[in-house]
Amino acid sequence: MQSEQTKVLVVDDDSFIRDVLATILGENGYLVETADSGENAFAQWSSNGSFGLIISDMNMPGMSGVELITRLRQAGCDVPIIILTANNEIAVALDALKRGANDYLLKDENIQETVCISASNALEKQVLKKQNQKLLHDLEVENERLEREKALAQNVQRNILPTELRFDGLEVGSLYVPSDKIGGDFFDAWEKDGQVHCLIGDVSGHSTSSALLMAVSKGILRSLGLSAGGPVEIVQTANRMICDIVRDSGMFLSLLYGVFDRSRGELQLVSAGHNPAYLVGPTRGTLTINPTGGVLGWDAADTWTMHRIPFEAGASLVLYTDGLTESRNSAGEEFGTERLCSLLVDSAPPQKMVETVYRAVSEFNGSAFSDDLTMFIMKRLR
Amino acid sequence: MDIQTNVDGDTAEITLSGDLVASVADELRQQAIRLLEEKVTRVLLNMRCVDFIDSSGLNVCFETHKQLRERSGVIVFLAPTRAVSRIFKLTGASQKLKIAATRDEAISYMKGDRN
Numbered sequence: 001m002q003s004e005q006t007k008v009l010v011v012d013d014d015s016f017i018r019d020v021l022a023t024i025l026g027e028n029g030y031l032v033e034t035a036d037s038g039e040n041a042f043a044q045w046s047s048n049g050s051f052g053l054i055i056s057d058m059n060m061p062g063m064s065g066v067e068l069i070t071r072l073r074q075a076g077c078d079v080p081i082i083i084l085t086a087n088n089e090i091a092v093a094l095d096a097l098k099r100g101a102n103d104y105l106l107k108d109e110n111i112q113e114t115v116c117i118s119a120s121n122a123l124e125k126q127v128l129k130k131q132n133q134k135l136l137h138d139l140e141v142e143n144e145r146l147e148r149e150k151a152l153a154q155n156v157q158r159n160i161l162p163t164e165l166r167f168d169g170l171e172v173g174s175l176y177v178p179s180d181k182i183g184g185d186f187f188d189a190w191e192k193d194g195q196v197h198c199l200i201g202d203v204s205g206h207s208t209s210s211a212l213l214m215a216v217s218k219g220i221l222r223s224l225g226l227s228a229g230g231p232v233e234i235v236q237t238a239n240r241m242i243c244d245i246v247r248d249s250g251m252f253l254s255l256l257y258g259v260f261d262r263s264r265g266e267l268q269l270v271s272a273g274h275n276p277a278y279l280v281g282p283t284r285g286t287l288t289i290n291p292t293g294g295v296l297g298w299d300a301a302d303t304w305t306m307h308r309i310p311f312e313a314g315a316s317l318v319l320y321t322d323g324l325t326e327s328r329n330s331a332g333e334e335f336g337t338e339r340l341c342s343l344l345v346d347s348a349p350p351q352k353m354v355e356t357v358y359r360a361v362s363e364f365n366g367s368a369f370s371d372d373l374t375m376f377i378m379k380r381l382r
Numbered sequence: 383m384d385i386q387t388n389v390d391g392d393t394a395e396i397t398l399s400g401d402l403v404a405s406v407a408d409e410l411r412q413q414a415i416r417l418l419e420e421k422v423t424r425v426l427l428n429m430r431c432v433d434f435i436d437s438s439g440l441n442v443c444f445e446t447h448k449q450l451r452e453r454s455g456v457i458v459f460l461a462p463t464r465a466v467s468r469i470f471k472l473t474g475a476s477q478k479l480k481i482a483a484t485r486d487e488a489i490s491y492m493k494g495d496r497n
Contacts, residue, residue: 184437204437206404248452250445252437254473273473294474298444302474 038063173350402439423455
């Protein structure tokens, strides 16, 4: 098994035993050195640390076998140690094992065979142990690398989401709490030709491909939104482009795309398979905004319709992803849309409302968020 | 999640039980790939005991549907529970995937009575 010969150190104050073991081991392909005391053995190991195995007697004058083992292990020696014992020294043997010996051999008439078997076993275990240590180390290094990559990716995702959202006559509140995994949620808002566009999206899955699709989709939608067309056209064009990217992977994203048309004082909303959104207050209570078509990424020929709803001064458009409503407590209960609606108070400023909801969900699920939590609230002030 | 598969020539029935989510979805994906390699073109996915499906689960459903469609094959989703039906309806999957309420309906669809 060894390509080079293994060097063995045989330690015993009894020269007869030393010679017998040296002969047997030598005949079996080992290179043997001997020491006649614990002190000499330790010195030999210290000065020439290339031993693959140490075989030592327990009962020696001066430094005993147990002391030798203790000193070797304390000095960082991880070479396998086999101890030699007489029949009445089992307690000593056990003590030695506890202090770091790997095996014990009885000094009896079978020693010629038992020493070789024991040596071979000890060396094989050592090889496996080293291989294992290397594999674990490599795995740790790889894991650390992946964690760093993930942290970088999460940073990029956070950075591509808008931070400063200010629109004349509107107040905005938002929240993005990615789960520990790579996120697939995104939101965006911009103004163009007196109209304010806003959107919230949720890409399927939690893998790297979800994160990539999230970044790409966000870019596509903003570019389309800054050029021409109403929300239906934008969503349909985005869908065609996204279908071309996802092909048959089964990946999809749900999306709610809204435009506040200032001239008409109305909201035009396309919901592509997205969880119900809400328009809250001031005079008509809470209106539920349901899907007007399926998710994006399914079929390039898909079409959507649009809600047209008056956007009164004082009303708030509440968008969020299902990580919020599907958040579970320890009893397995979902936070749900009812709890969410009960928290949506139309007179509260959007950022306050977002924080209130977040606190409530946090309390409910004991801060165990298993999915991204994203919220976006836009209130018309005047 | 438990996945039981029965194959009979070009037809396979997969019975799922538990939650069709993330890591589990991957197992189902692997199973579907294996079936496609074995030239199965008709799949019945028994959803009676699936309590919950998330976007990863839905992902696999879409993927399998599209891949079978490409091979002129078909997949039928049998008897989804209320929670799963809700997700199918919300995302528009109910308009795209073939969903059967009864086994007879599913078998008849797989045999070619497509309406």
